[in-house]
Amino acid sequence: AQSVAQPEDQVNVAEGNPLTVKCTYSVSGNPYLFWYVQYPNRGLQFLLKYITGDNLVKGSYGFEAEFNKSQTSFHLKKPSALVSDSALYFCAVRDRGGSTLTFGKGTMLLVSP
Amino acid sequence: DAGVTQSPTHLIKTRGQQVTLRCSPKSGHDTVSWYQQALGQGPQFIFQYYEEEERQRGNFPDRFSGHQFPNYSSELNVNALLLGDSALYLCASSFEQYQETQYFGPGTRLLVL
Numbered sequence: 250a251q252s253v254a255q256p257e258d259q260v261n262v263a264e265g266n267p268l269t270v271k272c273t274y275s276v277s278g279n280p281y282l283f284w285y286v287q288y289p290n291r292g293l294q295f296l297l298k299y300i301t302g303d304n305l306v307k308g309s310y311g312f313e314a315e316f317n318k319s320q321t322s323f324h325l326k327k328p329s330a331l332v333s334d335s336a337l338y339f340c341a342v343r344d345r346g347g348s349t350l351t352f353g354k355g356t357m358l359l360v361s362p
Numbered sequence: 363d364a365g366v367t368q369s370p371t372h373l374i375k376t377r378g379q380q381v382t383l384r385c386s387p388k389s390g391h392d393t394v395s396w397y398q399q400a401l402g403q404g405p406q407f408i409f410q411y412y413e414e415e416e417r418q419r420g421n422f423p424d425r426f427s428g429h430q431f432p433n434y435s436s437e438l439n440v441n442a443l444l445l446g447d448s449a450l451y452l453c454a455s456s457f458e459q460y461q462e463t464q465y466f467g468p469g470t471r472l473l474v475l
Binding site: 339350351353 | 465
């Protein structure tokens with residue numbers, strides 16, 4: 250069975266500083282990996298995905314994520330945080346033979362002015 | 363280009379009642395997945411529909427059922443509602459052929475009293 254761990258319930262960062270939201274996964278074979286963001290009372294918005302190729306994936310709103318196969322990690326990063334980045338972030342995995350997403354429990358990102 | 367739409371946005375029911383939630387996929391998408399997001403949790407996969415058939419199912423009881431119509435829209439039905447069914451129900455659509463990204467709707471907030 251596939252699983253995702255987001256070890257931090259909350260990440261606090263000051264505006265302008267770099268941010269990292271951590272994600273590790275477990276899946277049979279090579280994974281598809283995703284990051285989604287959820288604003289209050291809203292659905293999930295797709296940020297970026299790793300399918301194959303370059304381990305550094307660039308996505309929407311200046312976010313990027315680094316796939317590390319040996320550490321089974323897919324951490325979300327941004328060089329300079331904005332207050333408007335404050336939201337709930339979900340990492341998800343899908344195995345290549347399947348079609349469903351398994352999500353982590355989410356990490357709340359709070360960016361202070 | 364319309365994204366994924368869901369109706370209603372909010373719903374209040376009492377225990378034992380039945381509810382039907384609706385989803386229209388993003389234009390060009392043929393696969394619909396349903397997820398349940400309890401408060402403070404990540405989304406949990408309920409089931410997925412493709413070509414009007416339930417293709418995959420998560421760990422949810424038979425009280426949860428669905429349907430996909432020829433125009434790819436979908437319904438989620440829940441019978442004999444329990445208090446624990448209170449959650450945000452998310453619909454996601456994707457294009458099966460390329461195992462593409464799932465795009466989520468805004469969700470339906472169900473409260474069971």
